[in-house]
Amino acid sequence: MTCPRIAVDAMGGDYAPDEIVAGAIRAQAELAAEIILVGDPEPIQRYLDEHESGIKLKIVPAADVVEMHEEPLIALRRKPNASINVAMTLVKKGEADAVVSAGHSGAAMAAALLRLGKLPGIDRPAIGAMFPTLLPSKSVLILDVGANVDCKPRYLEQFALMGSIYSQFVLGVEEPKVGLLNIGEEDCKGNDLALQAHSLLRDNPRISFLGNAEGRDVMSGQFDVVVCDGFVGNVLLKFAESLGGVLVQILREELPKGWRGRLGTALLRPNLRNIKQRIDHAEHGGGLLLGVDGICIISHGSAQAPSIFNAIRLAQEAVEHQVSQRIQACYQASSVVGEGD
Amino acid sequence: MTCPRIAVDAMGGDYAPDEIVAGAIRAQAELAAEIILVGDPEPIQRYLDEHESGIKLKIVPAADVVEMHEEPLIALRRKPNASINVAMTLVKKGEADAVVSAGHSGAAMAAALLRLGKLPGIDRPAIGAMFPTLLPSKSVLILDVGANVDCKPRYLEQFALMGSIYSQFVLGVEEPKVGLLNIGEEDCKGNDLALQAHSLLRDNPRISFLGNAEGRDVMSGQFDVVVCDGFVGNVLLKFAESLGGVLVQILREELPKGWRGRLGTALLRPNLRNIKQRIDHAEHGGGLLLGVDGICIISHGSAQAPSIFNAIRLAQEAVEHQVSQRIQACYQASSVVGEGD
Numbered sequence: 001m002t003c004p005r006i007a008v009d010a011m012g013g014d015y016a017p018d019e020i021v022a023g024a025i026r027a028q029a030e031l032a033a034e035i036i037l038v039g040d041p042e043p044i045q046r047y048l049d050e051h052e053s054g055i056k057l058k059i060v061p062a063a064d065v066v067e068m069h070e071e072p073l074i075a076l077r078r079k080p081n082a083s084i085n086v087a088m089t090l091v092k093k094g095e096a097d098a099v100v101s102a103g104h105s106g107a108a109m110a111a112a113l114l115r116l117g118k119l120p121g122i123d124r125p126a127i128g129a130m131f132p133t134l135l136p137s138k139s140v141l142i143l144d145v146g147a148n149v150d151c152k153p154r155y156l157e158q159f160a161l162m163g164s165i166y167s168q169f170v171l172g173v174e175e176p177k178v179g180l181l182n183i184g185e186e187d188c189k190g191n192d193l194a195l196q197a198h199s200l201l202r203d204n205p206r207i208s209f210l211g212n213a214e215g216r217d218v219m220s221g222q223f224d225v226v227v228c229d230g231f232v233g234n235v236l237l238k239f240a241e242s243l244g245g246v247l248v249q250i251l252r253e254e255l256p257k258g259w260r261g262r263l264g265t266a267l268l269r270p271n272l273r274n275i276k277q278r279i280d281h282a283e284h285g286g287g288l289l290l291g292v293d294g295i296c297i298i299s300h301g302s303a304q305a306p307s308i309f310n311a312i313r314l315a316q317e318a319v320e321h322q323v324s325q326r327i328q329a330c331y332q333a334s335s336v337v338g339e340g341d
Numbered sequence: 342m343t344c345p346r347i348a349v350d351a352m353g354g355d356y357a358p359d360e361i362v363a364g365a366i367r368a369q370a371e372l373a374a375e376i377i378l379v380g381d382p383e384p385i386q387r388y389l390d391e392h393e394s395g396i397k398l399k400i401v402p403a404a405d406v407v408e409m410h411e412e413p414l415i416a417l418r419r420k421p422n423a424s425i426n427v428a429m430t431l432v433k434k435g436e437a438d439a440v441v442s443a444g445h446s447g448a449a450m451a452a453a454l455l456r457l458g459k460l461p462g463i464d465r466p467a468i469g470a471m472f473p474t475l476l477p478s479k480s481v482l483i484l485d486v487g488a489n490v491d492c493k494p495r496y497l498e499q500f501a502l503m504g505s506i507y508s509q510f511v512l513g514v515e516e517p518k519v520g521l522l523n524i525g526e527e528d529c530k531g532n533d534l535a536l537q538a539h540s541l542l543r544d545n546p547r548i549s550f551l552g553n554a555e556g557r558d559v560m561s562g563q564f565d566v567v568v569c570d571g572f573v574g575n576v577l578l579k580f581a582e583s584l585g586g587v588l589v590q591i592l593r594e595e596l597p598k599g600w601r602g603r604l605g606t607a608l609l610r611p612n613l614r615n616i617k618q619r620i621d622h623a624e625h626g627g628g629l630l631l632g633v634d635g636i637c638i639i640s641h642g643s644a645q646a647p648s649i650f651n652a653i654r655l656a657q658e659a660v661e662h663q664v665s666q667r668i669q670a671c672y673q674a675s676s677v678v679g680e681g682d
Contacts (some may be wrong), residue, residue: 134590146524149532183487183575191572192489194375215579219587231532232573234524238556239577246560249475254616256607264608266603275595 012103353444
């Protein structure tokens, strides 16, 4: 297999282009991937020159950028040369295999839908995000975390199937255990959406459905994939993302100021840093847009070089493990095809 | 004003009756409240005898108890002498001012609705829960956290009004800032429920509406009251409740084992305990059922004596500050009356 080609939106994000380019340089050096930077060549080249890394990166020019305050669909239409449009077009034309962007996430999703389209059998793409769990090396994939605020039961079934494929082939989980985010363990609990989704998930032989996952079960490590509508998922994701900051603030206030505190803190410093990292969801990197005909990683707007590097690695792995092809094959092989809206 | 009389469901909860009675003894000793224990007199009296506290507690006999696996409405009808039924009846007859229960929360809510009824102008009662925030002495009231899985926009408006009254008169917040839990800061963000609730909240002159609260804003301290439907609120509450346990587990794994770790941990022990307490939502006590004609505190099933004591104090404060009367007055004075379902 040839080396995955990753188109990186160099203009999107709070720290663009410098931190994006820095992450791309590291990825080009360390990963078996070909990085294509999409954006204004002048500041990109300047950064490359200033940091004589010896790394050669391909640059595809894109004059415009979708600003955070813009309405995605209008901006994408008004700015055909926006970096996210150009990056998606590279994938569409077969000149790249994946897109990574830390820019306007609504615009990235809209551009993916417009340029790449949905996979056959998928009604709605979903954004998946990894949450940490109690178990040190285990994460759980939550989807959807924001692409679809109102969902139908069969969307959740599709999220479960896409999440299972990702978990199995990219994360190497043999038989991913799927949970339905809900307000009680019992089958009869939940709102209309949850009740109907429950029976779809239970009856689908391709899904290893463990049952309802309550809020307290999300980080328990029991589940590999948890599905929910994009409203609940987004609230939970952003709540979880704020925990690292809350913890640091509380540590700052509660750790003692005198010699006892200074000594104790000094002795434990590397461990406290590890603890923060495990809790701090922001360090876990980007969200994955599943269900479009191509690989798209949507990074956090505040992503800096390490996050961008992680996002590029995610993209590389998703391409290598043929996530889109496997989702497509799964729907072609079965009769589980969307019934239209 | 006479001393608030608090009917405590001695039979409800994982540690009933012993821990419930223990919490009640402390409350009777320390608070200006009259505690009425409702339940099987024999084990209650045995506990009182064994722990010669010198405290006299009134006992009202109730032979039955609603078990956790029972369907609330059926159980309440089949067991008129269940402790939660008897406790609610005491309030209905004017023999008690409030109920505290750590038993089946669905049964407590159903019993409150059946025996006490809703306050005029309120379509749906809500359960409110306090979350910690970044600011040391500040909490935020989230409602609904589980009473109503499917909500209409005007329910959220009522939750905001009830939450504001509670925040102002019981928690002493001068002008409670209200947020609408949502997936973006902008007014145009959200699902149908959030979009419609947004304009109701914005246009209600009795509500100090600050705008949308994203998941990351919940613990920021900007808001005093955050409203949402009971599905999202319950997921968030249970997720938050699991954080204390996750943190302890991570600390156990990440704090070093050798002399450095032992010494560092020993130096910081009291502080680490404080940190856990601030994050551990379970320590913050019970939920408050707002919108029924009486005060009901719904404690966690796993509540032990300290939580029960806190719940009783919450009930006492709510009675003293006339929360129900103020909600009622607010609706009588205005034309904001439910339009029926």
